[in-house]
Amino acid sequence: MIREARHPRGTGWSIAPRLVHGAPPAALVIVGALALLVGLLIVTRPLTSLFLLTVYVGLSAIFTGVARMLGAPESAVWSRVGFGALWIVLGLAILVGLGRTLELLPQLIAVLLLVGGLASLYDAFTRGRVSQRVLAAAWGGAQLVFGILAFSWPDVTVLVVAIVFGVRTIVFGATLVVRAVRAFVAGGRNVPADVGARTEDDGERTDATTGAARPRRTRGAWAAAGRYGVAGLLVALAAGGWWASSWLSEGAPVVDAFYDPPAVVPYEHGRLIRVGEFAGQEPVGAQVHRILYTTRDAVGQPAVASALVIVPDERPPGARPVIAWNHGTTGVARGCAPSLRDASATKWAIPALDDVIRRGWIVVASDYSGQGAPGVFPYLIGRGEARSSLDAVLAARELDDVTLSTRTVAWGHSQGGHAALWMSQIVEDYAPDLDMLGTAVLAPAADPLALADELTRGDAGVLLSILISWVLVPYADTYGDVDLSRYIAPGAEAIVREMTQRCPSEPGVMVSVATALGVAEDRPLYVGDLTAGPLGRRLADNVPAGPWDHPLLVAWGTEDEVIPPRLQQEFVDRLCAEGEQVRRLAYRGYDHLGTLLPGSSFLPVLVDWTEARLTRTDSHVDDCSR
Secondary structure (H helix, E strand, O other), X not given: OOOOOOOOOOOOOOHHHHHOOOEOHHHHHHHHHHHHHHHHHHHHOOOOOHHHHHHHHHHHHHHHHXXXXXXXXXXXXXXXXXXXXXXXXXXHHHHHOHHHHHHHHHHHHHHHHHHHHHHHHHHHHHOOOHHHHHHHHHHHHHHHHHHHHHHHOHHHHHHHHHHHHHHHHHHHHHHHHHHHHHHHHHOOOOEOOOOOOOOHHHHHHHHHHHOOHHHHHHHHHHHHHHHHHHHHHHHHHHHHHHHHHHHHHHOOOOXXXXXXXXXXXXXXXXXXXXXXXXXXXXXXXXXXEEEEEEEEOOOOOEEEEXXXXXXXXXXXXXXXXXXXXXXXXXXXXXXXXHHHOOOOOOOOOOOOHHHXXXXXXEEEEEOOOOOOOOOOOOOOOHHHHHHHHHHHHHHHOOOOOOOEEEEEEEEEEOHHHHHHHHHHHHHHHHOOOOEEEEEEEEOOOOOHHHHHHHHOOOOOOXXXXXXXXXXXXXXXXXXXXXXXXXXXXXXXXXXXXXXXXXXXOOOOHHHHHHHHHHHHOOOOOEOOOOOOHHHHHHHHHOOOOOOOXXXXXXXXXXXXXXXXXXXXXXXXXXXHHOOOOEEEEEEOOOOOOOOOOOOOOHHHHHHHHHHHHHOXXXXXXXXXXX
């Protein structure tokens, strides 16, 4: 009977046992214990050990390349040399550029997975038994799938790879220790690659000598069944990962072509570019339009923004007053624009909307630049938010069959409260044609510096970690003196930036939550004092300081879980000390959204106060003397 030639295989990570072949048991105990400690560190402290993980990935790539070159001599020379050299070059590149590759680790892992997948697929078509080829094909396909997914989800890739590499190192270390212990028990000085294990050739010789062919065939059948089982598991894991990625991605809002500006737009700010239909729910008795218009960003450069314009069906004679609605936090990515959401023009998103429509007032609700339209989103950056809102009102005046009055009242909730305060603060210089008669803010994020100080006094939880990324990244992208690396853990930029690419309303935000949970037990994502240095100065610059030449209305809930009520009281006290006209209302038992939602006791007060401002009638506007 002719037997196939047996050659030591060098695929995958099989070079590691060969490197310790013949080593003394004492050396293996030391190496194994170190491997166990390194593996546990990588698994339990992915950010702390990110430098170590990067070195490990680089060395593993080099070892894999060497194993590819030395192993499987029946393979074509170009395959062994080509794929092996590619692995070695990538590994050396990771080690040589270590400082930079800390941030590029997810992308480099993706490339390594793709290279490994192609090499495995080549093996599947060129050599081995049927079961070996099936396993190689499944392993290659799985690596290609997870390589593509690593590009799509770079933040969670770091954690997954940390677990995979860490567990692999723990198993390797434990194996070395077990081999050393077995060698000690056997009384040997050196350790073969697999102490006490019978080689496949030895087993075949024994079978050939005794003529026992059936046990050999049984072992072969079991080995083939094991390969098929592992191949099926790999296919299931790859299919499950791809399905999960598709499900998470499909839930993300789609920014359609309406938001892409033409090559040439008017240079002046507040000019209408285009008008489109709104695909979401329309309130009873009104029509909703989407508009794209010119504006200026936070640093005064030309930009484009989008907005919703809600126009009542019944239009009394004359120009209609305007409510400039400034929305609260919806995320900071382009897809988080309210005009992309189904319910953004309902009473659940805009307070007292039904009453506003019945009175014939027109609502202009900006997305702010960078949401919907391209650009950097000015999260809690006052001038950027305010310019977007003011220009939305100016652009809406160019709509056909709609006559807008210059009489305007600004409303805003949370982030939008910050925007509304800045809107009314700069209107005289930026949009002097508008007559701003009042500003009403609900649970406003009025003082970004004080809020940052308050929120970062304790440990940053999952939601707080995401919220900080929404502040830190836009500030770093807007202001050249704010260096992101000063405030985040080394190597964590990919994680922090990916958090800003998902909206709270999409399923993909679960990846951000999972990532934040994964690192929460390791170390904080944020290592710098957010209220110090350039960031602290920029936060202070974005605190609205007035003066305002019209009344202000400030309302909040006593159970606000986002912005501490104490900060609202301090803000109102400062306004009163500066001589502003402020009506303040604190609602017992209301949370952050309480004043906004239908049924709120504040809504009738808001409408009556606004009507008095628009009609210039006397009403109660000042609680500072109380």
